[in-house]
Amino acid sequence: MTDKYHVPVKITPPRFQPIGKYSIIEFREDCAGSCKKCVKKNCIYNNFSYNRKHISDMKEPEYLYTCSGCFRCVQECTKGIFSRVINPEYRTLGDDYWRADIILKLWYQAHTGNIPVSGSGYGGPFIGEGFDSVWTDMSEIVRPTRDGIHGREYINTCFELSERFKGLSFNDNMTLAKKPRKILEVPLPLLLNLPKNLIINKYTILAAAKAASILKTFLLIDSKNYTPNLSKYKNNLIPCLKTDELKKYKNLIVTSKAVLIEYTNTQDIIRTVSCIRSLSRNKTVIIKVPLNTNADKIASELADEDVDTIYFYADDHGKELNTKNPLFLKDIIRKIHNRLVADLTRQNINLIFSGGIAMAEHVAKAIIFGADAAVADIPTMIAMECRFCKECQKGYSCPVKLDEEFDSDWGAARIANLFGAWHGQLLEVMGAMGIREARRLRGEIGRSIRFENLEKDIFEPIFKRHSEQL
Amino acid sequence: MTKQDKINLPKIVETPSRFKNPISKYIIRRNSKCISCGLCAKLCSYGVHIRYDNYAKTIRPNEHKCIGFKCKTNNFFCIDNCPQNALTLKENPALETLGDYRWTPEMLIAHWEMAKTGSLPIVDLEYSLGNSGGGFDKIRFKIPEKQNYVNIADNLIDTSVSLNKSEDNRIKKVISIPCYGGGMSFGSTALSVLIGRAKAAKALNTLTCTGEGGYPEEFLPYKDHVITQVATGLFGVREDTILNAPVVEFKYAQGAKPGLGGHLLGDKVTKEVAELRETVVGRSLFSPFPFHSVYSVEDHKKHVDWIKEINPSCLVSVKVSTPIDVEMVAIGSYYAGAHIIHIDGSYGGTGAAPDIAKKNIAMPIEYAIPKVHRFLTAEGVRDKITVIASGGIRNALDVAKAIALGADGVVIGTAELVALDCIRCSNCERGRGCARGIATTDIELRDMIEEEYAMRRITNMYMAWRKQWSELLRTYGLKSIKELVGRTDLLVHLDYLDQKEKSKYKPAPNFKMIR
Known part of the structure; x- marks a missing residue:
């Protein structure tokens, strides 16, 4: 029996006085x-x-x-x-999406590793946009474990990045026709990434890489940032390269468990993937695709090819890229998921998403809408006390000195604390939903309660009728 | 109605806040130009300015009594009349830091005032609508037709709810107001608050609930008004505590944390709490979810039968939260023999719950009530079971809206604590978290409240609510709150009205708050 997944958390105070309310x-x-x-x-x-x-x-x-x-x-x-x-x-902390209260809660989790627990009822708006227009359902009787918060380690949050295994096939002499590739399983439906527009330097990368190894997940890293001192963490790093960089980073491809290739066009990707397979047959190949209005078409094309996972990235606020009327992440996830289900290819491929994943509940909801996992980018920085002030983008120094040398163990512990707390919260909602496996939650829209459906089913028959009488 | 039908209402005793400086909507500043002439005190008929005959110095104004800028039209407006221009009036900037989208600052202040005086506030405070932008805050009572108005006194209006609608031989419990107190355990809340609530329940002829922390013996004098809760932790569930109770409540789930058991963090588990719960001091208590012995409706029936067997006269209530199939749970409970189905919506209160659960799990009560009401009606059993709603029901009009949507009555938790000066700072989960001495077992803080004070304030708040219900019923020509049950025809929802109709109703509050 393998070890149960457990994130070791320890209190890791901030280096600077946080901003209180x-x-x-x-x-x-x-x-x-x-x-x-x-x-x-x-x-x-x-x-x-x-x-x-x-x-x-x-x-x-x-x-x-x-x-x-x-x-x-x-x-x-x-x-x-x-x-x-x-x-x-x-x-002035944060912005409309990355609200100050979200940042404060992320800091708290990074500091303590605890799930935020508080008294008195919910005090926010009745309903919001995006992920806030959905509630997760619960079950009065069906339980994954019957011990409340005890025994929750039996709830499985794994997902796979590697090839979707479609079953064994045999030759006439009953030998295996095709040997399955190695399974690459991640115990947490969450990968880490450092957002491009914030501070990426050797200290933040080292901290995030160490955190990925504590969490047993992966950090997506630009191949040009892959320095030799990171090789210790090679099992938890996924280098990202362009299609024309295969030769340059051949060693990196061979030593890493998975590679991330930036999407150019489908033909180019097919060629690149076959090159990678010829280098290393077991390699997990992930294609990085911008989440624009073409995304579902690209997903549909790639799902037919020898690609293991697609990683879609939206903007910081979870909005579609390059369009005047962008959809929100949850709706795009649903659109892509549904298209692949209609194509009968959803089982061929894993889908992971980033952009606007700000809280643990967003991970659960993204999975309900059809993602296999999510990628946390800005929260990884916020865990290291980033104030999301974007001063670094203007060329000014960082108020919490992330642009200078800092103790990477401290940063790693904060990141691990944050996502450890997210893991705990995932167990809370999955437990309440009566779901024992994150993989079972994927696309399980029946475990959500949508605002528009409630209005239609419950309020419309009551109030529409009355308004007609008026 | 004859004279005998007059309802005996508890006495209102003015009970000021325990804190010296009440938080007010308006603030009045007096600058150094004041010559202490005493004119303002002479003029103000609201009692904002005070002056004693033998004391010539100025006294800080009672700002919470000030009616604000609308006083400008009065010829006694202190600001304009001050010969030295020494007074200034403005809205209290601290209001920005108070309350939240559901309990707005004005709603909090108004409830403190109701708890003090037993009447509706004179100051222009919006106490019936929150800023949440949905649910109760967008539902309004339809503009009544004038000819329907019945002019009868408050004490002739019936606000009682019958809790036993079945035809069994158990007690026909009737409560005089359409509300009873929600479960708060010994451990989560100070004992004096719990006893004060029980005293108020007795005065109001309604009920309060032990929560899952056991049955402190201090409840015994009020036992006819105390529900024994049987929750998944089974703390303090014994034959005698079941025998004490007029109603026994099974808590399957709680709206604030559906799918999770009760939480009592270690700091709050003091020696007394641990003794009553038979646990270890300082050790966090997370109750399981759900009952280990309930896998089906049949198992649930076994539970109900077990309670009924022990106490042959008590009623059985089943408290569940609001999953999408809540109506199935409700009908299951009915067939298992429950007298009361208590549905607890997702925005309900709690002593401690993960934030992710409070915000995200299960649906708000506004949807669950009509869903359950409609289904039970279609099944032909609605008049055989009492439907009680809770979870995010904050004020008198929310109660009335819940009843019009289909509930028989409601359970109130947070509002009772707000009556005791709760400020909703959300620190209740910590041992020394509640600086107001309400949700605490801390050796120093727990003694901040006296039972009598708690009783008076809670009674006062309900008496103020009762005035609102009475007026509402009168406007529709109703004499009993029972006639309001399921009257969705009296409700409108702003989102379903055209612009012209919508303009006749108060718009939904919609101001930006710093979260």
């Missing part, structure tokens, strides 16, 4: 100065303990980064001089 400000002109009942001494979270000297110090108001937002100091100050504000830095 709340700040407490004081209107000190009214402060009694030497009040014996100062609420700062009573903060149950000890937030003021670091700057207790401020209690009598009349300098400018301080911002607190770990305020839990209980309002006690605001409500109990004898003079009522406190108020709460949103930390101005928090307002």
